[in-house]
Amino acid sequence: MKKDKDNLHHMTPEEFRSAGYATIDWLVDYMSDIEKQPITPSISPGDIRASLPNHAPEKGEEFDILLKDVERIISKGLTHWQHPGFYGYFPANSSPPAILGDLISTGLGVQGMLWATSPSCTELETHVLDWLVELCGLPKQFHSSGNGGGVIQDSASSSTLCAVIAARERAGGSKFLTQMCAYISDQAHSSVEKDLLIAGISSDHIRLIETERDFSICLEKLNLAIGHDLNNGLIPFFVVGTVGTTSSGAVDDISGICDITKHTKAWVHVDAAWAGSATVCPEFQHLLNGVENVDSYVFNPHKWLLTNFDCSAFFVADSRPLTKALSIVPEYLKNSQSQKGKVIDYRDWQVPLGRRFRSLKLWFVLRSYGAEGLRSYIRGHVAAAEWLAGEIAINHKLRLVVARSLSLVCFCHVDGDHASEVLLKKLNATGQVLLTHTVLSGNYTIRVAVGGTYTSKRDLEILMKLIEKNI
Amino acid sequence: MKKDKDNLHHMTPEEFRSAGYATIDWLVDYMSDIEKQPITPSISPGDIRASLPNHAPEKGEEFDILLKDVERIISKGLTHWQHPGFYGYFPANSSPPAILGDLISTGLGVQGMLWATSPSCTELETHVLDWLVELCGLPKQFHSSGNGGGVIQDSASSSTLCAVIAARERAGGSKFLTQMCAYISDQAHSSVEKDLLIAGISSDHIRLIETERDFSICLEKLNLAIGHDLNNGLIPFFVVGTVGTTSSGAVDDISGICDITKHTKAWVHVDAAWAGSATVCPEFQHLLNGVENVDSYVFNPHKWLLTNFDCSAFFVADSRPLTKALSIVPEYLKNSQSQKGKVIDYRDWQVPLGRRFRSLKLWFVLRSYGAEGLRSYIRGHVAAAEWLAGEIAINHKLRLVVARSLSLVCFCHVDGDHASEVLLKKLNATGQVLLTHTVLSGNYTIRVAVGGTYTSKRDLEILMKLIEKNI
Numbered sequence A, B: 001m002k003k004d005k006d007n008l009h010h011m012t013p014e015e016f017r018s019a020g021y022a023t024i025d026w027l028v029d030y031m032s033d034i035e036k037q038p039i040t041p042s043i044s045p046g047d048i049r050a051s052l053p054n055h056a057p058e059k060g061e062e063f064d065i066l067l068k069d070v071e072r073i074i075s076k077g078l079t080h081w082q083h084p085g086f087y088g089y090f091p092a093n094s095s096p097p098a099i100l101g102d103l104i105s106t107g108l109g110v111q112g113m114l115w116a117t118s119p120s121c122t123e124l125e126t127h128v129l130d131w132l133v134e135l136c137g138l139p140k141q142f143h144s145s146g147n148g149g150g151v152i153q154d155s156a157s158s159s160t161l162c163a164v165i166a167a168r169e170r171a172g173g174s175k176f177l178t179q180m181c182a183y184i185s186d187q188a189h190s191s192v193e194k195d196l197l198i199a200g201i202s203s204d205h206i207r208l209i210e211t212e213r214d215f216s217i218c219l220e221k222l223n224l225a226i227g228h229d230l231n232n233g234l235i236p237f238f239v240v241g242t243v244g245t246t247s248s249g250a251v252d253d254i255s256g257i258c259d260i261t262k263h264t265k266a267w268v269h270v271d272a273a274w275a276g277s278a279t280v281c282p283e284f285q286h287l288l289n290g291v292e293n294v295d296s297y298v299f300n301p302h303k304w305l306l307t308n309f310d311c312s313a314f315f316v317a318d319s320r321p322l323t324k325a326l327s328i329v330p331e332y333l334k335n336s337q338s339q340k341g342k343v344i345d346y347r348d349w350q351v352p353l354g355r356r357f358r359s360l361k362l363w364f365v366l367r368s369y370g371a372e373g374l375r376s377y378i379r380g381h382v383a384a385a386e387w388l389a390g391e392i393a394i395n396h397k398l399r400l401v402v403a404r405s406l407s408l409v410c411f412c413h414v415d416g417d418h419a420s421e422v423l424l425k426k427l428n429a430t431g432q433v434l435l436t437h438t439v440l441s442g443n444y445t446i447r448v449a450v451g452g453t454y455t456s457k458r459d460l461e462i463l464m465k466l467i468e469k470n471i
Helices: A013-036 A063-072 A096-108 A119-135 A156-170 A174-179 A190-198 A219-231 A254-261 A275-280 A282-288 A320-326 A336-340 A359-393 A417-429 A457-470 B013-036 B063-072 B096-108 B119-135 B156-170 B174-179 B190-198 B219-231 B254-261 B275-280 B282-288 B320-326 B336-340 B359-394 B417-429 B457-470
Strands: A149-153 A180-185 A206-209 A235-242 A267-271 A296-299 A312-316 A398-400 A408-413 A436-440 A443-449 B149-153 B180-185 B206-209 B235-242 B267-271 B296-299 B312-316 B398-400 B408-413 B436-440 B443-449
Touching: A013 A063, A013 B013, A013 B096, A063 B096, A063 B359, A096 A359, A096 B013, A096 B063, A096 B096, A119 A149, A119 A312, A119 A359, A149 A156, A156 A190, A156 A235, A156 A267, A156 A296, A156 A312, A156 A320, A174 A180, A174 B174, A180 A190, A180 A219, A190 A206, A190 B320, A206 A219, A219 A235, A219 A254, A235 A254, A254 A267, A275 A282, A275 A296, A275 A359, A320 B190, A359 A398, A359 A408, A359 A457, A359 B063, A408 A417, A417 A436, A417 A443, A417 A457, B013 B063, B096 B359, B119 B149, B119 B312, B119 B359, B149 B156, B156 B190, B156 B235, B156 B267, B156 B296, B156 B312, B156 B320, B174 B180, B180 B190, B180 B219, B190 B206, B206 B219, B219 B235, B219 B254, B235 B254, B254 B267, B275 B282, B275 B296, B275 B359, B359 B398, B359 B408, B359 B457, B408 B417, B417 B436, B417 B443, B417 B457
Parallel strands: A180 A206, A180 A235, A235 A267, A267 A296, B180 B206, B180 B235, B235 B267, B267 B296
Antiparallel strands: A149 A312, A296 A312, A398 A408, A408 A443, A436 A443, B149 B312, B296 B312, B398 B408, B408 B443, B436 B443
């Protein structure tokens, strides 16, 4: 960092230190005051843009003006995802150690596309993913000591896309694309269908398998669909089991899926984007029964394990179909370590070439909280959700639509869809909570996804009081 | 931020402030001392992992221990991409305002998948990309006021994948996949081929068009290839023009490409991942002549516009084929603003669902440096590279393999490949510089990609002295 002549002025080290402290102070203030803000901003489309000048400035501006504009303009249009009353979608965690681990990654500005482009970036990633295998009781095929291992992707969407591409490769590659069929439940996340379409699978070869009353995949229907396609000369190449669906937290029977697929060559992928974090607690590891027979697995520490987005942990039992499909090595990326084959080059495990040093934030989280802290965190949310589900169950104006799944509670108003929709609107209008909806078996359903970094039983008591008041 | 009972301990606001200051201090020290470190670490595969414990800790650890371990373990295995002597690949910029803008994004922890999930995230992104359209003299079809507009992706790989998918959609969708052909020069970036394969295009339908002596695409051969495929009933659906190739900085004739494709329905995509940043200077905007007729365009401010990775600016002339291909709307993502159609939901412009608030760092950069500062930055690098190319040209042991392109200088030893390879190894062994190689017309070529945030003429003088010493 040094000053330059002319119009280029980099901050000096002392200017950067001072601006850095000011930014940290702003974040401390933001988090300290977050409960005083309405979670959802009261603005209309275009309002934020209307506050911004139409042109980039010709001359550089001082840092304190920028920070003031974050407060003056940007913060007016934020939905506060870190507010403890945020129960929408699935929460996306942010925690102090993750924020600071990520800050170091940003400051270092290294690229982890190859081992050779910054060895620590690759080795720490392999290492903390191995830690996760142990911590979550995952089977040994996902440990880097064998043919498989883990990699951090930006999202479950991207992780599942990689699974699709590896599966396609193993099934013969794009030559056989028009014969390939995929199987997902009608409750699987929309990103799975999107990934299949991106990979060139025709929409009429994506089998949406019906679900049971608990919204888990119907094994009988899955078996029939696969058998039917095999009889027609098609190639069942990809089956997804979801552990913790978005709408209701339903858990597919992974062992049952593997029993059906074991006589086929289909790749089985398990999407536990949300629920996977719960397996840091031994008492929730049974949710993954059967995962020792699958080909790939994804869960997102950025959802419910205190690690900032983006941090999706993707594991494959055998990395070879993946790297065979995704490795293209031009001259300008060749290097002796890669050619010796003794290192992992994560660029071959993902779509993009470039990659951030994302394992730093995960490492900071695992060490700052420790296994004990992470278990306590998950258990706190599950217990709080259990309490909420109990309160809803005994309220005669409300009905649990499905049994609580971990920390996800789905309920409705007994008077029907309209009453439920009105209730949701009233709750969100308080500004103290944010809830989103889904539709289950045709019924409008309010979801309470408990999982914010700072959400505790106390916050659910506030929510329950708001529900009772607005019912 | 609050303390909790049991084993869960979040940092208090004051603990976070103190840890945040310490992290900023560490980064200031890191950057201040960076020139004292060898750019490339002297370690072997496995060394970093060997310094790390085999298991995640059971109990949480104090933040200062983590920071010490970054220094003690992680920094020993870093390639220092922000060292001013870094000339490898293409540099990936990091600057103080970008680091701090990104820190705010991380701290806020909002998701920008929909306008409704945090309006500022969407609106600032649209706004700063419109600023870029003006700043870089891009044609108006890339401005959000029409049918097209810009979006920030993680990398040019992902941006180009989106272009491929939109092109595939416009050409009839995956039903016609087996007939689709794509055209790229043999100098196009490897990620383009990777993207085509991901989208299900067969490798024998990817036409690698030969290049001219200056390594730009041969228009005559492109024309012949397209004509040949049309005659065979195939569908030319995607053509890439590169402005600034990775190996030599070659610039394809975009106008010429568009003249050829205008009678076809092919989608023309321009990849200016590296060189695009130079167009903040009016004198370099001619490189994009013809871009007013193309369908999509990408350049990466994270390469050479002082904005930390990841920040790839992707523009489409018409967003409809893109969003038609990538939009799947399950019940749990429906909201009134999206249904009214008056907002942009960027999840439909990319592969992943989740997305960070990446425009904050770009906004901070554009405002901190101002247009003047950015132009001065680019001009400084180009002038320094021009000086270096001049020194190399007059040195009788060295030869410029191609003419300098912007800030990229490609040279070799006159004694041939072995001498060039030895020279590169000797230079990198000094620890003061990092250079990488390519092969041009069969010749081993040393690349000097000038573009580090803190790289100036003074650093190139050091490099030239090292070259003269090790020649």
